[in-house]
Amino acid sequence: MTDAGNEALRVDGRVAAKAVRARLKGEVEALRAETGESPGLAVVLVGDDPASAIYVRHKVRACEKVGIRSLSHVLPAATTQEALLTLLDSLNADPAVDGILVQLPLPGHIDADTVIARVALDKDVDGFALGNLGALAAGRPGLVACTPAGVLEMLTRTAETLGEPLSGKHAVVIGRSVTVGKPMALLLLQANCTVTVCHSRTVDTAKHTRAADIVVAAAGRPELVRGDWVKPGAWVIDVGIHRRADGGLCGDVHADEVRQVAAALSPVPGGVGPMTIAMLLDNTVRAFRSRRGLAQPESA
Numbered sequence: 001m002t003d004a005g006n007e008a009l010r011v012d013g014r015v016a017a018k019a020v021r022a023r024l025k026g027e028v029e030a031l032r033a034e035t036g037e038s039p040g041l042a043v044v045l046v047g048d049d050p051a052s053a054i055y056v057r058h059k060v061r062a063c064e065k066v067g068i069r070s071l072s073h074v075l076p077a078a079t080t081q082e083a084l085l086t087l088l089d090s091l092n093a094d095p096a097v098d099g100i101l102v103q104l105p106l107p108g109h110i111d112a113d114t115v116i117a118r119v120a121l122d123k124d125v126d127g128f129a130l131g132n133l134g135a136l137a138a139g140r141p142g143l144v145a146c147t148p149a150g151v152l153e154m155l156t157r158t159a160e161t162l163g164e165p166l167s168g169k170h171a172v173v174i175g176r177s178v179t180v181g182k183p184m185a186l187l188l189l190q191a192n193c194t195v196t197v198c199h200s201r202t203v204d205t206a207k208h209t210r211a212a213d214i215v216v217a218a219a220g221r222p223e224l225v226r227g228d229w230v231k232p233g234a235w236v237i238d239v240g241i242h243r244r245a246d247g248g249l250c251g252d253v254h255a256d257e258v259r260q261v262a263a264a265l266s267p268v269p270g271g272v273g274p275m276t277i278a279m280l281l282d283n284t285v286r287a288f289r290s291r292r293g294l295a296q297p298e299s300a
Helices: 013-035 050-066 081-093 112-118 130-138 146-162 181-190 205-209 272-291
Strands: 040-046 069-075 099-102 170-174 194-198 214-217 235-238
Touching: 013 050, 013 146, 013 272, 040 050, 040 081, 040 272, 050 069, 050 272, 069 081, 081 099, 081 112, 099 272, 130 181, 146 181, 146 235, 146 272, 170 181, 170 205, 181 194, 181 214, 194 205
Parallel strands: 040 069, 040 099, 170 194, 170 214, 214 235
Antiparallel strands: none
């Protein structure tokens, strides 16, 4: 628990992401020395959405920092679904490509589910394919969705900093999307947490969060989680990011209120976002190892 007048520990995603990148840089250098090859990530952007273009630039720069080769494919918004699928087929067949990232959202005339399903399972570094989601549900090895993987890394680091075990804690996940909420719940189960999933049809979500040791807010609703929703001493990870009318950013958590109650809180921005990109790089290195029959490092 926090003492009166003390604010929550800042669960800094930028610091955690820097540590992950440093680890991966060393791994990539060792893999290059061992195999003569470097992991390769193909990034596919369809259209000219400004936010998507910014995200892609961030991902390409992150690749460069750790020695991953990035291969960008920028396609016009009018690209047909068939043309995009043909490109994915060629990337699937390219041995120099270890991971494929299709930046979402796609233009309205392209079906995202069809596109995601076309990416080879062993190159699905987003972790969105049904085969990888199924592997996670079964507790089998696979590529895990980057945002929930990043959240788990942040929670693990928080446990180490506060000197408390993650195992045995009661975690509430707000949101049940296949990209965040559901895989997040599965990862927390694997970490031996007791997990409750709340969603838009949950009666009295606050009743559940007030009993939780950990709250992961991924509802997509600005400042939904208020201070009186949180048990004193809880750890709160804010997955949401929204633009306020005044131009500022906020998350799914009312940070000014919650930081007075929680023991730990991730910021927006600077929390989950950097870790999502870091775990994309981690998945790319994992895919490189897996595709060559190399063991995954125990520490990863």
